Amino acid sequence: MQVKEYKPLIVAFCCNWCSYAGADLAGNNRLNYPADVKIIRVPCSCRVNPMFILRAFQRGADGVILCGCHPGDCHYTSGNYFTRRRMAMLFSMLDFLGIERERTRVEWVSAAEGAKFAATMNDFVTQVAALGENKRLEDLRCKK
Amino acid sequence: MKFSYFPGCTLKNKAKDLDRYAIRSAEALGISLEEIENWQCCGGVFTTARDEIATKLSSVRILKAAKDKEQDLITVCSACHNVVKQTNNAMQNDAEFSSKVNRYMASEGGYDGSTTVYHYLEMLRDIVGFDALREKVVKPLSGKKIAAYYGCLLLRPGSVMKMDDPENPTIMEDMIRAMGAEPVIYGNRNECCGGYVVMESPELAKKKSGDVIRNAKAQGADMIITACPLCKYNLMKNGADVPVVYFTELLAEALGVKEDTNE
Amino acid sequence: MNKKYLREDIIRMSGVNPKKCMRCGKCSGTCPAYDEMEYHPHQFVSMVESGDIEPLLESDSLYRCLTCFACVERCPRGVEPAKLIEAVRLTAIRRQGANRLTPNDIPAMLDDEIPQQALVSAFRKYTK
């Protein structure tokens, strides 16, 4: 019997100015990373409500990564500092809920860092894949 | 007001004047200095190496003795002050060092770096106050042009000693003014006299002390005061043709308590 | 001793990062013992940085530093050369039989006035 290869589902939130452009640059340079990563564009990493990340886990995502401009380089001056603090809080709550820390990550990727974007995604997908499916946080209402 | 007091080895021997006038003057200013019991020599110089532990234990014990009496610690000798203060700083800020020290001292109880260390001059400025000092002066030293010689150890490293601006200090000059004399500002007041290297190279000490004396005199000094026995020795030995005295001696004179201390 | 190990040991002991040096030479410009030294403060920094430490260990310059902290105070980059010199000196005198000063040397150096402080300090600096 052939076992179907496990493919994790990864949601990546990318800020419009740095990380989304970094992802575009990875594309321009044809730098491969797994198709498991699906990007959602937001104006700034600080637009990402912790609720969105919880929602993704609820709906079956195995990992969520949040990418923004490097600290100090935020297009909106200070947005990513808020992101950093909020995510520190959220991640400690995820610890509390029993969602492995390795399923989440905040990464700073500039518009010039296509290679870093691809490398980060490769690394993150490998990391999440090693943990297997995320079963901890499910919305019972979504269960069929 | 009571303080713990650490005189150090030289003040019990070659620099008795620095010690006795310090105690007498403090009394005249309403401050009593209680000498720490069974103290050991601080070691003379602070070893900056972070892995030197045993050589700093005597200083930690001095600091701990003051803490046990719940008193602030006062020092007079520049070298002692430098060693004790730098050791205290290491106890406060170098966690690896302080944990090693506390392991050595486990049987006598630990020390956490919480003692406040004042140099006698800081006590005059921050606790007595130079204005109050001025009022207590009975024999103003008017007409005297006095050069304060800081040397290196009182002020440096500035980030640890925090006594005064290490390049443009005013604490001794303010004291001189409070005593009614005129301070002489000269560039070499915070340059080294040659220090302990006199043992290794008397020529170097001669040159460096000579620079200090020449500069002070060129700027008009007719007396040099210091807080350090080794500075005094180096200056005196290397051709000082103006008097070099301890600041406490001059203070005792101004406060009118110099004469009756002939014990 | 292995060159790299020696360098790391001295850096760890002193807590100094010689890479911060920008080669301005202010330490040597201000050093009161400069003329007595074969290797000068800025050379201590650059030679430790490059691992060229043996010549420093052999040099009398180690015993000319006054530990007056002028270089520490005035260095624009916060390098603290005196701490580096101290670490090299300790490395030298910690070697067996390498004490610079022995009690037998003392009587010849004494005069009536010399303060205890000078003897104690010299022993700290020159002897292990």
Add this chain to the structure above:
Amino acid sequence: MQRIGVFVCWCGSNIAGTVDVVAVAEALKKEPGVVFSTDYQYMCSQAGQDLIVSSVKEHNLTGLVICSCSPRMHEATFRKTAQVAGLNPYMVEIANIREQCSWVHKDMPIGTEKAIILGKAAVAKVNLNAPLTPGESPVTKRALVIGGGIAGIQTALDIADAGFPVDIVEKKPTIGGKMAQLDKTFPTLDCAACILTPKMVDVAQHENIRIFSYSEVTDVKGFIGNFDVTIKKNARFVNEDICTGCGDCVTKCPQKKVPNEFNLGMDNRSAIYIPFAQAVPKVATIDPAHCTMLKTGKCGVCSKVCKANAIDYTQKDEFITERYGAIVVATGFDPISMDKFDEFAYNQSKDVITSLEFERLTNAAGPTAGKLLRPSDGEHPHKIVFVQCVGSRCDSCAEKGKEYCSKICCMYTAKHAMLTRDKYPDTEVYVFYIDVRTPGKNFDEFYRRAVEEYDVHYIKGMVGKITPEGKKLMVRASDLLDGKQLNIDADLVVLATAIEPDKSARSLATMLTASMDTNDFFTEAHPKLRPVESPTAGVFLSGTCQGPKDIPETVSQAGAAASKVIGLLAKDKLKGNPCVASSDELMCNGCSSCEKVCPYGAITYENKEFRMPDRTTRVRRVASVNPAVCQGCGCCTVTCPSGAMDLRGFMNEQIMAEVDAICK
């Protein structure tokens, strides 16, 4: 319910090579709301756009999903297409199936599967899209320039020449700034006053420029196009409109022992003064800290001698409020204090001076009438030591100086050394340097000339200690190349002090909500591509308030800032970004959290009357977003505890719909 059309682009083989575009179009047909789906080779081509327009009409589409390249590439194109087709441009969403799919995945089935999911996410979002209209705001066609140095002067002249009115606010009694204090300028050695003062006159005579001298900005409200600025005109106790600048009062004033700040305290001025002969405006100012009349009520000499009757001891500070479309910051620099560097004996000897003091000492209008004389005894110095990098390039932990290179010192020191040798060939000149940094047109040639033709001794090494002794300054320094410690008995020492932003810059930045770096220099909107704009819309940067720079660079930046201002003022109306935050007043609990995190000050609170269901009214404090100021980062939406704040175009619902679509 939307009627959505899906358009899958092949991008030649760029997409179609790895993604089965037909399958994508087919799969998306089944998504809720989708009524039409197709594919085409080049959707961005005219034919492709025509296809979109005709499909909108044919199928009555209300929303569009374009599966194509990155929205950073063609989002604007397709929004225009939607507009042509009669749709609101914000009813378009792009699924990025090229950069983020076909180009990074090699396997056709995998690429196709991902493209479908990205398409589904875009469809889910469009289902919740609402038409958005960018707000419009009028532009007040007047600019404010804060700071009247060469940067402010050049910016103001350029804007005024384009026909727009400009106000300059200068805190000193005259414009001119630091450049007015300089003697000669490198590398051409033309005299600073000769090139600056005509420009000052141009400013004074320009019909479009008003100067508020001896004034400062105390409050800024509003936003790009409409800033309401309060300017405080300090009382100068002289009626500016009447004063003829004859100077009779200055000569007759009995209080003549006031340190003259224009000459950096190296000589004295009177209590009523005109900073220098070519001052603009050329009117007198009374220094209230030193005027006997103002302090004791007894004197009044100036009032008696003034033929124009311009003296007014009762004058009060005056506040003016004016509206501006754009603000240019040109607050300039100051040399840092030398208090923490007394190893160089600046506080111990008058003969240790800063470079700016040296400029005054060699300036024909300076305290020595241009003769280079020692400040202590007025004698001619024969040996001069210049020390570079004093306070520049210091490690941050040293806490004394500045971490950056001050950029101008190498050149002006070369200039000082060269001019000294030129005028006084009997003078020995030493320059101690760490590195000589002379990038710039004709700069290195200039420095080499100082060495080769003028015999200036350049020594690599730093001065460690200066000891005044008698009439001499004993300079101890290292010569790193010769391996020597030097002891030079100098007559004069000149310190090339680091420069720092003017102290007023920090409070101004707070008023403008413009950002600063750790050194208090204003930050640019982009360090390379938008160097004269601040991240705050409508605020522009000119000169050294943004970073150390020399005169040519300052003037170029001033012109650049002016061109940006002109570009803004030339518009009648500003179209905003419609993707801005908005608050649901009924949900807002008035907590101010959003106001605190907004980097632009776009959120304000107001008390509003609400009609309650029982027909009573209640006043509640609620947030309101100014759409002209909001830049749409969305930080407030996450901070809002009651969920009242949302971001148009990136609504919570929309992003969660995308999440759901991806995770389905």
